[in-house]
Amino acid sequence: MVPADLRSYIALLEEHGDLRRVAVPVSPVHEIGAICRRLQDQEGPAVLFEQVQGSDIPLVCNLFSHRRRIAMLFGVPEGQLAQEYARRSHPSQYRPPWPVSTGPCKEVVRRGEEVDLRCLPNPVWNEGDGGPYITFGAVRIKDPSGQLGNVSINRLQVHGPRLLGVWTASDRDLGRILRMWWDKGQPAPVAVVIGGPPTYMLAACDHLPFGTDETLLAGALQGDSIEVVRCETSDLDVPATAEIVIEGEIPPDQHHPEGPFGEFLGYMGPSGLMPVINVKAVTHRRDPICVGSYEGMPDVETHTLMYLHLENGLRLLLSFFAPEVVDIYVPRGSAGMAVRVSIRKRHESDPRQVIAAAFAIPTFKYVWVFDEDVDIRDEMQVQWALCTRVQPDRDLVVMSRCQGINLDPSADRLTPDELTTLTSRVGVDATRPLGRPFPPVVRFSQETMAAVARRWQEYGLP
Numbered sequence: 001m002v003p004a005d006l007r008s009y010i011a012l013l014e015e016h017g018d019l020r021r022v023a024v025p026v027s028p029v030h031e032i033g034a035i036c037r038r039l040q041d042q043e044g045p046a047v048l049f050e051q052v053q054g055s056d057i058p059l060v061c062n063l064f065s066h067r068r069r070i071a072m073l074f075g076v077p078e079g080q081l082a083q084e085y086a087r088r089s090h091p092s093q094y095r096p097p098w099p100v101s102t103g104p105c106k107e108v109v110r111r112g113e114e115v116d117l118r119c120l121p122n123p124v125w126n127e128g129d130g131g132p133y134i135t136f137g138a139v140r141i142k143d144p145s146g147q148l149g150n151v152s153i154n155r156l157q158v159h160g161p162r163l164l165g166v167w168t169a170s171d172r173d174l175g176r177i178l179r180m181w182w183d184k185g186q187p188a189p190v191a192v193v194i195g196g197p198p199t200y201m202l203a204a205c206d207h208l209p210f211g212t213d214e215t216l217l218a219g220a221l222q223g224d225s226i227e228v229v230r231c232e233t234s235d236l237d238v239p240a241t242a243e244i245v246i247e248g249e250i251p252p253d254q255h256h257p258e259g260p261f262g263e264f265l266g267y268m269g270p271s272g273l274m275p276v277i278n279v280k281a282v283t284h285r286r287d288p289i290c291v292g293s294y295e296g297m298p299d300v301e302t303h304t305l306m307y308l309h310l311e312n313g314l315r316l317l318l319s320f321f322a323p324e325v326v327d328i329y330v331p332r333g334s335a336g337m338a339v340r341v342s343i344r345k346r347h348e349s350d351p352r353q354v355i356a357a358a359f360a361i362p363t364f365k366y367v368w369v370f371d372e373d374v375d376i377r378d379e380m381q382v383q384w385a386l387c388t389r390v391q392p393d394r395d396l397v398v399m400s401r402c403q404g405i406n407l408d409p410s411a412d413r414l415t416p417d418e419l420t421t422l423t424s425r426v427g428v429d430a431t432r433p434l435g436r437p438f439p440p441v442v443r444f445s446q447e448t449m450a451a452v453a454r455r456w457q458e459y460g461l462p
Contacts, residue, residue: 004241006289013072019046019048023050023051032123036292040299046061046062063201064305065300085312086312089206095216095225095226097225105238105285107284112281120134123292125262125295130257133261134158140237141190151203167259167269171403178275190277192246192248193244195243197242206313250275251278254278256273264295264335265408298335311330326372329377338368342371351431354367356427369428385430386430390428390429401424403422
């Protein structure tokens, strides 16, 4: 059974030795970020800081920084995670949230001047950051009609006791819904969910088609509807078992300097005027646990989640019209901007179909397509195929002036303050051509290698 709340997931990780507690005091200024960075580089456990200086609330980090922990959440071996996630996240499995009258997130209610966000363990994660940030807050919003909902993870800079800066762009789902409110001259009610059910957190990190509410995906991943309660200051629904919920409004006419912030592409994200959340209330458990996520040079927690979601999304997209897919792999270190796909090629157009589909996903700048005999997770096999099966003047597909990632420092901006960027994309067909001879690959048969393996000790070789 999938853990239904954060505490159950923490207990599961601890039971398997994949979460460690830090009992000594730690500084929220750079020290926590550096610890998370080192743990990530070592592929180490999740970590719960019990004493964050300046706060009485513990902070848990690196919850999803390795695939083995996500696989543990769903009760499958790591090698089966992709298939399990694809099965659970299929649109046919979507489940709407289930309203309840109250829940643990309402145990303590603070309004107005009772609220002080500075009491939370908000780290200054990197040495160049412009201040403390909430990095794993799931921002809940609905359009003015209440019919269109969205949940997303956005960086939130703590400007004061009741003021948060929120990074978004006009082409993102949050930005589009904000515009609907602002076009009416009204502030947009929002809620920031910290420490919701693990499946709610995973769904908030995924990127669904605009108009598809991530709470449906959360229910699908859970295998049951997520219980939700109504906010204190708006009609927004939030998980009943959440640790902390921050309620507020984003006005159309109030912006505040935000940033810089160390981002997932490995560079300092830009600073500029960004919308703010005027906080009206905070509700939480009596003994809440805060959740944070370190951002920085690939690979960190964001990338682990991103790669899983991108691979799953592309597989679903290719299932509609492309050839039979053998494997999809977003390479480590790529920050989600490259993907490799292996296929069973039946027609010469098959690789181009894959490339065209992958180009529809804005994060991908590089797409490589290989035959099924190439293990796309093996760097040596990939380089061998690229060097022996590709002619650049024949097998490259280049598309220019495409939508890019707004944090990509190499992309073009129409104006210096424009967040929407233009990029180019490259697709590579590294498959063997059909209809003409191609040399056979030099490989021993399984029978020969098995016979050698049986006699290996007899040979006296190490």
